Structures are given as structure tokens and as C-alpha cells.
Amino acid sequence: xxxxxxxxxxxxxxxxxxxxxxxxxxxxxxxxxxxxxxxxxxxxxxxxxxxxxxxxxxxxxxxxxxxxxxxxxxxxxxxxxxxxxxxxxxxxxxxxxxxxxxxxxxxxxxxxxxxxxxxxxxxxxxxxxxxxxx
Numbered sequence: 001x002x003x004x005x006x007x008x009x010x011x012x013x014x015x016x017x018x019x020x021x022x023x024x025x026x027x028x029x030x031x032x033x034x035x036x037x038x039x040x041x042x043x044x045x046x047x048x049x050x051x052x053x054x055x056x057x058x059x060x061x062x063x064x065x066x067x068x069x070x071x072x073x074x075x076x077x078x079x080x081x082x083x084x085x086x087x088x089x090x091x092x093x094x095x096x097x098x099x100x101x102x103x104x105x106x107x108x109x110x111x112x113x114x115x116x117x118x119x120x121x122x123x124x125x126x127x128x129x130x131x132x133x134x
Contacts, residue, residue: 010045012048058090063092064087067084071104072107074115084097
């Protein structure tokens with residue numbers, strides 16, 4: 001990695017993915033390299049380092065935007081599942097996530113939104129059970 005701003009961006013990206021994946025920064029970088037290869041890992045981590053900067057939007061706001069985007073795309077249920085968990089960690093509520101997906105149904109269609117709602121509700125149920133066990 002380069003030094004200066006490039007290094008800072010890399011560290012922010014690794015930190016964002018470490019938080020999302022529940023890993024240490026070193027583990028997150030290794031996870032990306034092993035799963036996607038060096039080149040893709042570098043691109044993804046640097047992109048996250050620019051996208052997940054806490055400047056204007058809070059991590060909670062960013063999480064809601066990403067959940068909405070993944071729900072809209074469709075076919076990204078595994079990624080949606082991860083981002084729903086991260087949205088909860090960033091302070092989003094059950095009511096907000098369900099209202100977000102219900103609103104999306106009007107704009108992206110009920111088939112896509114219903115799949116997203118299934119994922120959201122599964123993660124909410126899983127999160128509730130995890131909280132009960134703690």
C-alpha cells in the first residue's frame with residue numbers, strides 16, 4: 001500500500017470491512033485476499049475507505065442507503081443480509097428497516113421488495129434471538 005492518504009484510505013476501508021465482518025483489520029484484509037484475490041481485495045478495500053468516511057452521513061444513514069440499494073438490485077441477498085446486521089449495529093431499528101423495505105415496494109416492485117423483506121425479517125429474528133441469549 002502507498003503511504004499518506006492512500007494508506008489512510010486503505011486503513012479506513014479495512015476498518016469498515018473488519019467491523020462489518022466481525023474480524024480484526026488483519027483478518028479482514030486476509031479474508032478479502034483469500035476470497036477474491038489481491039487485485040479485487042485492494043479495489044474493494046480502497047473503495048470502502050472512501051465510501052464509509054464519517055463526514056456528512058452517519059454510519060446509520062449509510063447503512064440504510066446500502067440496504068435500500070441492495071434490496072433494489074435484487075439477487076444480492078447474502079450481501080443484503082450482512083448489511084441488515086450492520087444497519088442494526090449502527091443503530092437502525094426494526095421499524096425503520098421494515099418501513100424502508102415497504103416504501104421500496106412502491107418504487108421497485110413487490111416481488112423484489114418481498115424478497116428483501118424476508119431477508120430483513122430473518123435477520124431481525126436472528127438478532128432478537130442473539131440478544132436473548134446474551
